[in-house]
Amino acid sequence: MTIPHPPATRVTAALARRGRWRLPEVAFWALALAALFLLPGRYLILNEIAILALFALSLDLLLGYSGIVSLGHAAFFGLGAYTAGLLARHGVAEPVVGLFAAAGAAALVGFATSFLVLRGSDLTRIMVTIGVALVLGEIANRMAWLTGGADGLQGIVMGPVLGTFEFDLWGQTAYGYSLAVLFVLFLLARRIVHSPFGLSLCAIRDNPLRAAAVGIPVGGRLVAVYTLAAAYAGVAGALLAQTTQFVSLDVLEFHRSADVLLVLIIGGTGYLYGGIIGAVLFRLVQDELANLTPQYWYFWVGLILVVLVLVGRERVVATLAAPFAGLLRRFGRPVREA
Amino acid sequence: MVDRRSVVVGAAAVLAGMAMAGPLPAAAADPVRVGLILPLSGPFASTGRQIETAVRLYMEQHGSQVAGRPVELVVRDDTGTADLTKRLAQELVVRDRVAVLAGFGLTPLALAAAPIATQGQVPQIVMSAATSIITEQSPFIVRTSFTAAQATVPLADWAAGNGIRSVVTLVTDYAPGIDTEAAFKSRFTAAGGTVAGELRVPLRNPDFAPFLQKAADLKPDALFVFVPSGVGAQFMKQFAERGLAQAGMTVLAEGSVTDDDLLNGMGDVALGVVSSHHYSAAHDSPGNKAFVDAFRKAGGGARPNFMAVGGYDGMHLLYEALKKTGGASDGPALVEAMKGMSWTSPRGPVSIDPETRDIVQNIYIRRVERVNGELHNVEFATIPAVKDPVKAAKP
Numbered sequence: 078m079t080i081p082h083p084p085a086t087r088v089t090a091a092l093a094r095r096g097r098w099r100l101p102e103v104a105f106w107a108l109a110l111a112a113l114f115l116l117p118g119r120y121l122i123l124n125e126i127a128i129l130a131l132f133a134l135s136l137d138l139l140l141g142y143s144g145i146v147s148l149g150h151a152a153f154f155g156l157g158a159y160t161a162g163l164l165a166r167h168g169v170a171e172p173v174v175g176l177f178a179a180a181g182a183a184a185l186v187g188f189a190t191s192f193l194v195l196r197g198s199d200l201t202r203i204m205v206t207i208g209v210a211l212v213l214g215e216i217a218n219r220m221a222w223l224t225g226g227a228d229g230l231q232g233i234v235m236g237p238v239l240g241t242f243e244f245d246l247w248g249q250t251a252y253g254y255s256l257a258v259l260f261v262l263f264l265l266a267r268r269i270v271h272s273p274f275g276l277s278l279c280a281i282r283d284n285p286l287r288a289a290a291v292g293i294p295v296g297g298r299l300v301a302v303y304t305l306a307a308a309y310a311g312v313a314g315a316l317l318a319q320t321t322q323f324v325s326l327d328v329l330e331f332h333r334s335a336d337v338l339l340v341l342i343i344g345g346t347g348y349l350y351g352g353i354i355g356a357v358l359f360r361l362v363q364d365e366l367a368n369l370t371p372q373y374w375y376f377w378v379g380l381i382l383v384v385l386v387l388v389g390r391e392r393v394v395a396t397l398a399a400p401f402a403g404l405l406r407r408f409g410r411p412v413r414e415a
Numbered sequence: 416m417v418d419r420r421s422v423v424v425g426a427a428a429v430l431a432g433m434a435m436a437g438p439l440p441a442a443a444a445d446p447v448r449v450g451l452i453l454p455l456s457g458p459f460a461s462t463g464r465q466i467e468t469a470v471r472l473y474m475e476q477h478g479s480q481v482a483g484r485p486v487e488l489v490v491r492d493d494t495g496t497a498d499l500t501k502r503l504a505q506e507l508v509v510r511d512r513v514a515v516l517a518g519f520g521l522t523p524l525a526l527a528a529a530p531i532a533t534q535g536q537v538p539q540i541v542m543s544a545a546t547s548i549i550t551e552q553s554p555f556i557v558r559t560s561f562t563a564a565q566a567t568v569p570l571a572d573w574a575a576g577n578g579i580r581s582v583v584t585l586v587t588d589y590a591p592g593i594d595t596e597a598a599f600k601s602r603f604t605a606a607g608g609t610v611a612g613e614l615r616v617p618l619r620n621p622d623f624a625p626f627l628q629k630a631a632d633l634k635p636d637a638l639f640v641f642v643p644s645g646v647g648a649q650f651m652k653q654f655a656e657r658g659l660a661q662a663g664m665t666v667l668a669e670g671s672v673t674d675d676d677l678l679n680g681m682g683d684v685a686l687g688v689v690s691s692h693h694y695s696a697a698h699d700s701p702g703n704k705a706f707v708d709a710f711r712k713a714g715g716g717a718r719p720n721f722m723a724v725g726g727y728d729g730m731h732l733l734y735e736a737l738k739k740t741g742g743a744s745d746g747p748a749l750v751e752a753m754k755g756m757s758w759t760s761p762r763g764p765v766s767i768d769p770e771t772r773d774i775v776q777n778i779y780i781r782r783v784e785r786v787n788g789e790l791h792n793v794e795f796a797t798i799p800a801v802k803d804p805v806k807a808a809k810p
Contacts, residue, residue, distance in 0.1 A: 118510035121502050218617065227589040227618045228546070229497050229523040246534050247509050317498060323527045325497040371455045371492040372464075 088273070096271035105350070106260065113253050120248035126360045127255035128316045133340040133352025134259075134266060135309030140338075141346030142270055143302045144282030146199050148334050149206030150310055152190075152213045153183040155329030157311030159217060162230045162324040170236030172319045176258065179315030180308040186213075187307020191300045207331070214329035229325035233318065244320070251320035258316060259353075262309060266349060269305070278302055343385060446485040447737065447744045450507035452500055452528070453518040455492035461645060461676060462520040463492070466542050466726035468714040470517075473730040476709065481734050482742035489513060495520060497527040504528040508535040514744035515540060517729055520722075521643075522546040522590050529553040536746035538753070540733065542725040545671075546590040547805035550773045555746055557753050557772045559732055559765075560725035561693045562803040563591040563641065564598035567669050569778040569798040570691035571599045574637060574667055575606030582608060582667070583635040585626055587642045588615040595641040595669055598804055611635045621646060623653040630664075631657065637665040640672050644722070647672035648681050655684035665689065670792070673783055675720040679790045688783045690792060693776045694721040694762040697791035706761035719761075728760045732767070764800075773803050 112123055132154055139145040157179035164175045194205050217224045224230055237243040242250045269275050280288040281295050289295045318324045327333070336359070337352075344355025362381065366374035451470060453463035467490060479486050489511055493500040500519070507513045508531055516532060517540040519525035525544040529552035532539035541549055541558040545566075550556045574582065584599060586592035592615065600610050611633045614626045621642070630638050638659070642650050650672060654660065670692020673685060696707050696718050706727065710719040719727075736752040737744065750772070757766030765776040778801045781792035 118506075121506050121509075125502060218619070221588075227523065229526065231526055231552075246505065246531070248505065321498045321501050321527075322530065323498060323501055325523050325527070327496050327498065367492050371453075371490050372460075374492065375456050 088276075092271055092273070092276065096267070102350075109256055109260075113249065113256065117247060117249070120252040122360060122364055124248055124252040124255050124320055126356050127252065127259045128313050128320070129337070129340060129360060130353040130356035131255075131259045131262060131316065132310055132313040132337050133344065133356050134263065134349065135306045135313060135352075136337050136341055137346055137349060137352045138266060138270075138302055138306040138309065140341060141348070141351065142275065142282060143278045143299060144285075145194070145299065145303065146203055147194070147206040148203045148331075148338065149208065149210030150306075150337055151329055151331070151333035152206070152210035153187055153307040153310035154314035154317075154333060154337075155210075155213060155217065156186055157183045157314030158318040158324045158328040159224060159230065159314075160311070161315035162233050162318040163223070165233045165235055165319065165322075166230065170234060171240070172235055172238050172254065175319055176312055176315050179311040179318075181311075183311025183314070184304050184308035187311075188300065188304040191303035191307075194303065195296065195299050207334070210329060210331065210334060214326065217326055217329055224324075224326075227326055229323060230318075231323075233322040233324070235319050235322055244322075248320070255316050255320060258312065262312065263349065263353075266309070270349065274298070274301075339382065343382075446487040447481070447515070447742075448487045448489055448507075448511055448513040449515045449517055449733065450504070450511065450513035451488055451490045451518045452493050452503050452507070452516065452524070453490070454495035454520040454524070455490075457494040457496075459495045459520050459645070462543055462722050463518075464714075465676065465717075465720055465722040466518060466520075468717075469710065469719065469723040469726035470730050472709055472713045473727050473734075475713070477730075477734060481737045482740070484737070484742045484744070486734075486737075493520075493524060495524065497523045500524040501527040501531065504531040508537055513537065514746075515733055515749070517733070518542055518726075519544050522549065525549050525556075526552055529556060532556060532746075538733075538746050538749045540729040542729040543722050545594075547594055547803055548590070550771055551806070554772075555750055557732065557750060557767060558774050559729040561721070561774065561776065562805065563595045563669060563671075564805045565776075565801050565803045566692050566778055567595045567598045567641070568602045568804045569780065569801060570639070570667055570669070570689075571602035571608075572606060572798075573689070573691070573780050573796065574639075575603055575608050579636045579665065579667075580608055581611045581635045582637050582639050583612040583614065583630045583633050584610060584639045584641075585614040585616065585623075585630060586640070587618050587621065587646070589618045591643070592618075592641055594805060599639055602804075616642070618643070621649070623650055624657075627653060627657050627659065631659055631662065635664065637667050639667045641669040642672055644671040644674040644720070645677065647674055648677050651681045651684050651688075660684070660687075670694075670721065670781070673781075673792055675718050675792065676722075678783065678792065679718070681790065685783045685790060686785070689780065690783075691778055691780050692721060692792070693778055694724045695779060695781055695792040695794055696720065697781075697786060697793055698762060698779070699794070700761070700763065702759060703761040721762075724760065724762050728758075728762075728765065731758060731760070732756060763797075766800075768802060771803065771806050773806065775800055775802050777801065 136150050139147055160179040160182040161175035164178055190209050194202055235244055238254050244250050277293045285295050340355035340359045343358055344351035366377045453466055455463040491503045493503055504516055515538050519541045520543050522544045525541050532555040533553040539556045543560050545563045547562045547564055550558055584596050586596045616626055666688045668688055668690040670690045673690050675696040736749050739752040740748045753767055754769040763777045768775050778798045779794040780796040781794045784793045
């Protein structure tokens with residue numbers, strides 16, 4: 078006798094339902110692609126947005142899906158940037174090769190440091206992640222013969238992407254390249270978080286003790302996701318190095334880690350699009366304000382952030398979105414009801 | 416969770432809005448746009464403020480019309496971050512169609528923008544950054560500031576000629592610092608002096624205490640110092656705290672250490688420091704007096720420093736080049752017009768070396784003294800028409 082709906086089947090069905098593509102998602106990516114042809118003169122900032130979005134996506138895998146707080150994520154970003162930059166400088170001009178190398182290097186260091194990071198509680202983790210980033214920053218500073226130190230890595234010459242698309246001054250290739258990489262890695266992340274593995278991460282985030290009690294190998298899963306997130310951040314860094322053809326110590330600095338956390342706070346954690354939307358808003362607001370008041374734009378960015386956190390993102394957005402309530406009801410279900 | 420989804424809609428709306436805004440239309444009056452990229456926030460904001468004030472002052476004094484074309488300033492803040500400088504430069508060239516890029520507070524920032532100048536064929540006027548190699552990075556770079564080595568070599572000569580036999584060098588560990596260290600050492604040893612020790616302090620979060628202790632142990636006649644503008648005050652304070660002045664050690668400084676902008680705030684510990692540089696607010700000429708007075712009025716009482724004079728002269732160079740080309744603003748013509756140009760700046764006579772596109776100028780030896788209640792770098796010797804020694808030494 079067979080049970081009509083054994084639990085495993087039901088879980089699989091639920092996961093599949095959750096992983097289905099919805100109209101707004103398709104529309105979002107279609108818009109991003111349309112921007113590649115419709116917004117000349119904006120490609121450079123779009124490229125920055127795509128890179129920041131990938132970086133935020135990588136932090137979301139940690140913070141949003143696994144509950145690991147990191148304030149030193151720039152360590153992997155910078156590592157990826159230097160790896161890609163150094164490769165290009167020493168003759169490997171194909172950007173895609175640089176991406177893989179950067180992902181590999183960042184994953185390796187991510188794996189090695191994951192054991193340090195995953196030891197303690199949240200506060201310890203914050204300190205250790207900051208520490209790792211600081212150590213890498215100082216290493217890059219001291220190894221000036223390799224990295225150019227405080228003067229930055231000069232003389233990066235990138236070949237055309239896949240041998241066909243030459244990087245242009247307008248940045249169209251740069252944006253197209255970054256967007257393509259973001260999309261592919263987003264698909265991968267989407268697949269991962271909608272898999273049983275992703276589900277187990279959410280369980281660990283919500284209650285590590287109970288997760289361990291039901292037989293989830295907590296330590297192993299966290300090491301895996303930390304390594305994965307490091308690789309993602311490494312790719313984001315590599316994209317920055319390749320599209321700007323320049324790497325400075327700044328890629329490892331604390332404000333990068335803090336910015337990406339802000340991006341996630343603005344966009345929301347735990348649903349993959351948070352980082353992407355946060356990146357769009359953060360960069361556009363920053364850019365517009367900086368153009369309006371080159372001297373005092375930090376003040377306005379700060380004010381907006383304070384308001385956003387005090388009032389609460391959900392409420393701000395709900396107020397703004399009230400007129401579209403009917404339309405919104407037709408959008409897809411989020412991964413987690415907050 | 417409707418609200419999160421609504422963010423997707425919001426983002427879509429923003430993108431759509433951007434699409435409608437589209438690229439900027441070309442203006443009908445065809446102005447010459449100048450993209451001024453400066454660190455206006457962050458740790459190097461004072462550099463940006465000085466240059467921006469000076470550039471605006473020049474435009475106010477000389478009108479915003481030159482050779483029949485209006486000059487328009489587009490100011491951008493790069494926060495001292497090199498990849499941002501690069502993106503801003505690129506945007507200014509492709510979107511805002513600037514005819515000239517100017518500013519560049521630090522060496523990495525100027526270097527990051529150099530490929531854009533070359534690709535876009537746009538002159539890049541470097542108003543502040545001081546590493547020798549900068550002008551070699553693009554045939555479109557012209558410099559109106561100085562090179563660190565240029566300002567240092569005369570000081571080595573002066574030291575050797577004034578009874579100083581042994582020196583310890585203390586520089587910040589980045590390209591201009593290493594330039595000055597090498598320039599000072601080779602000149603000073605060639606003149607018969609000895610360098611007893613070479614100390615390099617990290618660029619970020621410098622703590623001078625251990626280095627000063629090392630310098631004290633070596634007991635040289637003088638300590639040669641180069642630190643970036645802004646860190647000088649910190650150095651002088653720690654130097655005084657260790658009582659090294661009483662121990663008979665003279666400070667020889669590259670002029671950035673006794674930056675005019677900060678000098679008065681350092682207090683009496685700075686008195687007697689001998690330095691060499693291309694500009695002092697106390698430079699004795701009618702042109703400079705007028706410049707300092709006008710700058711004080713425009714800048715809310717602040718004293719102009721060498722950054723300000725670099726910005727002021729950069730604008731002058733652009734105006735004169737436009738006059739020479741009859742208003743034509745294509746990059747190669749402008750750079751060609753700038754080569755070999757000479758004029759009298761607030762700092763004294765200057766010219767642009769047609770070979771290297773770098774500035775040739777007088778270097779002054781100065782001593783910190785109290786003048787009218789304020790500390791000033793008072794010039795007491797002049798070495799005329801100094802070229803950048805690093806590039807001059809190359810075949």
